[in-house]
Amino acid sequence: MKPEYLHNIATDLGLQFDSEARVMYGEREGFLLVIEGTETKNVFNISFSAKQGSEGDLIEEGKDIWDDLKTQSKAIHAISFNDYLTTVVVKGGMTKGKAVETLWTAIQDIVDFLLNHQFVQVNAATGEEEPIGLYQIGDTIYLIDDATFQDYHAEVQDTVQAYDDRKENFLLGIVGAVIGVIIGGAVALLVARLGYVSVLAGAALGFCTIKGYEILGKKLTKKGVVVSAILMVLTVLLVNQLDYILFLMDEYALPFDVSWSLFNEETFKGNFPENYFLELGKLAVFTLGGAWISVQSALEGKKNRAIARKIA
Incomplete structure (x- = not known):
């Protein structure tokens, strides 16, 4: 969801x-x-860190009482736990207005539940009842x-520091990217043979290529991104070429080498199949678009790895 959209919802909720x-x-x-x-x-996670003051550290036993909250609240879809951190899944509806309304109801239901069952706020890591903040x-x-x-x-x-100190192995990185x-x-290719073009297939292509370079090359650098991008193009x-060649093999019962030679000879002469460039364009837009999403995700992950700050 876009930051502007989330900011507007936060404003409406007084957050x-x-x-x-x-x-x-x-x-x-x-x-x-x-x-x-x-x-x-419009699906949101509401997280908080709390435990029952009367039960101390008996987190496992305390989980059963949350079934009542999930059953009674129309706004809450699911509840999960990670030690003292509780995460509630809220389905906000189709519109922004409905999302705000559902989130407001979920917040009220959660707070009422915590107060009625004598929960206290604690450190999510230690379970100690002490002042806490929000950190990234x-x-x-x-x-x-x-x-x-x-x-x-x-x-x-x-x-x-350990990641930055690694020495990049450019040649092995290329091998990893090729794999x-x-x-x-x-x-x-499998998706193309089924008659589709898919952003998800492109995302898989981008993820495998970038991750292959990083694993064998020991670290991801700008050189690795450039090499990976060239390989993906x-x-x-x-x-696209193999898709047409496999079509020739199926349609005319030709072996792969004959289909390969025939297709290349004709295209080199300028005799392209009907809608060749249209299909290539669609494949490039969707597949490379999905691949770029994976590349951006990898670069953001590398950048975010160093983030450590207090939000509130």
Whole structure:
């Protein structure tokens, strides 16, 4: 979901919005709530860190009481737990107005539940009842105290430094990218043979190529991205060509080498199949578009790896 859309929802709910982490947050009756959009429009996650004051650390036993909340609230779709962090899934509806209305209902139901069952806010990492804040470390949001954040921050710095200290192996990176592009290209060819073009196939191509370079090359650099991009463009051209060649094999019962030679001879003469460039264009737009999404995701992940900051 776009940051502007999330910001408008946060404003309507009386919450704060952090554009960098793309999260809405605010305090209700002593509980810090964090709302994140998901990949599905108008589906949101509401997270908070709490435990029952009377039950201490008996988190496993306390999970059963959440069934009542899920059953009674029309706004709550699912509830999951990660130690002391609870995440509630809310389906907001088709429109922004309905999303705001459903989120408001879910927030009220959650807060009423926490108060009625004598929950207290705690550090999500330790379970200790103490003042906490909202922190971003990498791509993840944490409800922890400053001391825990400093420990996590040190770990992040060590991880980032270790990655930066790796020596890139450019040649092995190319080998890895070639292996990845073969795997991703096979997926794209399979989808093309079924008569479709798909952004998801392109995303698979991009992910496999970039990840292949990073695994064997030890680290992802601008050189690796350029090499991977060139390989992906060449792969799209090859996939389009192989799609037509496999069609000739099926249609005229020709062996692969004959179909390959026949197709190439005709195209070199300028005798292209009907709609050849249209099909190539569609394949390039959708497949390379999906691949670029994967490349952007990899680059953002590399950039976000070093993030460690307090939001609130």
